[in-house]
Amino acid sequence: MSAGGFDPFRPPMIGSRIWEETMTAAEWCCECTGQCGRPHAKTKGRCGTVHGTAHRLTVVASDPLATLADAVTSTERLALCESCDTGRRRVAQHTRATTAADAAQPELFDLPGDRAA
Ligand SMILES: [Zn+2]
Ligand SMILES: [Zn+2]
Structure with missing residues (x-):
């Protein structure tokens, strides 16, 4: 694989058409x-980092745990800046770990929710 044609603004693993569609829909702003x-x-609740030389947005699957390869076939995509993409993966992995822990020890988290009804 030659690096000669690499354009840092256009991640090579996502087709340029998909990339451009997603970025246009996002108005070239981070959608986090x-x-x-x-x-x-x-x-106002949205990251709003604008795509440019200082911050390059990436196009990713909206599922934070999906791989970049999944993003190519996914229909739900987001344009995100690097710090938000990194952050949401951390949050998702933490959530998944916490959920797994809950499932493993249900008795510890068995709150009497019926009482509020
Ligand atoms: Zn962002
Ligand atoms: Zn964010």
Whole structure:
């Protein structure tokens, strides 16, 4: 694989058409609305990092645990800046680990929810 044609603005694993469609739909802004674990309160709840030389957005599957290869076939995609993509993966992995722990020890988390009804 030659690196000669590599364009850092266009990740080679996602087709340029998919990439451009997703970026256009996102208006070239990071689409994170808190998935990364940060509230983005200063920018009205959306990250809003604009694609450019300082911050390059990536196109990823909306499922944070999907691989980049999955993103190619997925119909749900997001344009995210690197810090949000990293953050949402961390959050998703943490959530998955916590959910697995809950499932393993249900008695510890068996809250009397019926009482509130
Ligand atoms: Zn972002
Ligand atoms: Zn974010």
